[in-house]
Amino acid sequence: MGSEKIETVELGTGGPRVGVQGLGCMGMSFAYGPTDADEARATLERARELGVTLFDTADMYGMGENEKFIAPFIRAHRDEVVLATKFAISLDPDDPAKRIIRNDRAYIRQAVEGSLRRLGVDEIDLYYMHRRDVNVPIEESVGAMAELVAEGKVKHLGLSEVTGSELRAAQAVHPIAALQSEWSLFSRDIEEGVVQAAAELGVGVVPYSPLGRGFLTGAFVHADNELGADDFRRQQPRFTGDNAAVNAALLEPVRAVADAHGATPGQIALAWVQQQATARGLAVVPIPGTRKRSRIEENTGATRIRLTEQDLARLEPIAGQVAGARYADMSFTSAGRE
Numbered sequence: 001m002g003s004e005k006i007e008t009v010e011l012g013t014g015g016p017r018v019g020v021q022g023l024g025c026m027g028m029s030f031a032y033g034p035t036d037a038d039e040a041r042a043t044l045e046r047a048r049e050l051g052v053t054l055f056d057t058a059d060m061y062g063m064g065e066n067e068k069f070i071a072p073f074i075r076a077h078r079d080e081v082v083l084a085t086k087f088a089i090s091l092d093p094d095d096p097a098k099r100i101i102r103n104d105r106a107y108i109r110q111a112v113e114g115s116l117r118r119l120g121v122d123e124i125d126l127y128y129m130h131r132r133d134v135n136v137p138i139e140e141s142v143g144a145m146a147e148l149v150a151e152g153k154v155k156h157l158g159l160s161e162v163t164g165s166e167l168r169a170a171q172a173v174h175p176i177a178a179l180q181s182e183w184s185l186f187s188r189d190i191e192e193g194v195v196q197a198a199a200e201l202g203v204g205v206v207p208y209s210p211l212g213r214g215f216l217t218g219a220f221v222h223a224d225n226e227l228g229a230d231d232f233r234r235q236q237p238r239f240t241g242d243n244a245a246v247n248a249a250l251l252e253p254v255r256a257v258a259d260a261h262g263a264t265p266g267q268i269a270l271a272w273v274q275q276q277a278t279a280r281g282l283a284v285v286p287i288p289g290t291r292k293r294s295r296i297e298e299n300t301g302a303t304r305i306r307l308t309e310q311d312l313a314r315l316e317p318i319a320g321q322v323a324g325a326r327y328a329d330m331s332f333t334s335a336g337r338e
Contacts, residue, residue, distance in 0.1 A: 005051035006303045009283045013202030015156055015177030016082045016125055020274065020303055022054030023047045023296070024208060024289030026061045029069045037069075040291040044073045048080065050300045056180075056206070056287045058086035058130055059115050063093065067118040075120050083121065084178075084206075086130035086160060087111035101332065103133035105144035112148055128158035128180055131332045138162070138169050146174040158206070163334045164197035171201045181334055183207035183276070183286075185216060185254065185269050186238070186247070187326055188319040189335035195280055204283035210273040211288050215239060217266035218251060237324035246323040253314045261305055266295075270302035272315055 006019045028040040044055070055074065057066045067085060074083050087108060092098040115124060127148065129141060148154040156177035159170055170176050179198050181190045184207065198205050211217055213233050233239050238247055254265045261268065270286060277284035288299050307315075326333065 004304070005049075006300050008051070008053070009277075009285065010204075011054070011082075011126075011206070011283050011285055012156075012175075012177035012204035014175055015204055015283075016054075018054040018082050018285055019051045020277075020285060021052060021270070021300055022056055022082075022084075022206065022285050022287040023052050024287040025055055025057045025066060025070050027289045028291045029062050029066045035291055039293070040069070041073065043291055043293050043296055044070065046293040047296045047300075048077060050296060052296070052300065053080065054082045054084060054126075054206075054285060054287065056084045056208075058089070058128075059111055059118075060086075060089040060091055060099075060130065063091050064114065064118050067115055071119045071121075078121065082125045083119065084126035084128065084158065085115050085119070085124055086128040086158075087115070088130035088133070101131045101133045103129060103136040103138075103141040105140065108141065108144045108148075112153055116153065123152060124154045126156045126158050126178060127154040128160050128178070129162075130160050132159075132162055132166060132337075134337070138166050139173050142170045142173040142176075149174070160208075161333045162194070163338045164193035166334075166337075167194065167197045167201065167203065171203070176201070176203050178204045178206045178285075180206040180208055180287075182209045182326055183273060184210045184212050185272055185315055185318050186212040186250075186322050189326075189333075189338070192335075193338055194334055195276075195282070199280055199282040202282075204285060205276075207273050207284065207286040209289075210286035211266055211269055213239070215247065216251065216254065216269040217264065218255075236326070238322065238326070239324075243324035246321075250318050250321055253318065257307070257311045257314055260311070261307075263302070263305055264298060267298060267302035267305055268307070268311075268315075270299055271305040271307055272312070274303055275307055275312075 009020050011018050090100040145157050158178040160180040258265045258268045273286045
């Protein structure tokens with residue numbers, strides 16, 4: 001199943017052409033505990049072989065270490081890959097749990113220079129505003145980002161976790177290629193307005209955590225009992241306490257549909273996200289994260305699964321029954337402001 005290259009799509013009107021599934025690189029050096037660096041590097045190469053071209057990182061992942069980790073791979077295949085990184089979240093080295101959101105022009109210019117230096121490239125293909133600072137007009141932030149395009153430091157602009165109205169305001173300043181937000185069988189709040197705005201404006205959607213941070217694959221049931229102390233999923237309400245047991249029970253229809261297709265639950269979760277492109281009339285390029293070659297082969301195989309109307313009907317009720325919010329603090333998400 002994993003030997004065929006995936007198809008490609010234009011990510012937003014005038015945006016870059018990319019494989020219909022990208023790769024979230026965060027976990028290769030940040031947030032999910034110890035990493036086998038050699039296997040992670042081999043995973044990057046395997047993804048490229050399978051037609052994955054969109055590789056996603058951010059300056060806050062490991063305070064720049066994730067950008068440094070993928071930099072050699074990016075430079076070795078510069079003409080074949082689409083590099084996406086993000087700015088806006090500033091971490092305190094003495095207290096990594098403390099996060100400051102900044103969207104001001106001075107910070108944006110400082111951030112892009114840091115990313116270019118760590119990545120060792122002259123231009124970033126897709127540059128996202130990672131989170132929205134409501135104290136800075138979005139027109140001002142996007143205007144500063146547009147300057148980076150004019151200067152040749154950035155090719156395309158993206159936004160993450162913005163509302164539909166914020167996306168429209170941004171698009172009025174400069175074309176936005178991609179909107180990145182959480183979207184999965186467990187997380188569908190962006191369907192309340194963000195997806196519609198993206199479709200109207202010709203903006204591609206890049207769902208992060210399309211596998212529910214691994215929960216939809218059945219990889220773990222209870223974060224407190226099964227994941228290491230340094231795994232940030234232990235801080236997310238859906239995966240701890242009584243919520244974990246409630247949500248684990250919701251995976252039964254996913255497993256049933258998977259059995260019917262001779263697939264894995266993770267592939268069904270990804271196939272559902274991929275099919276939203278047709279259902280919603282826009283480009284959808286999920287970026288499941290992994291650091292294992294076997295998972296890349298499994299994930300890309302999901303692009304060739306077509307769910308039936310009956311399958312979709314069985315999966316439809318899941319999100320409405322999920323216990324717990326996506327984050328303990330939802331104020332930094334589009335749903336927290338919509």
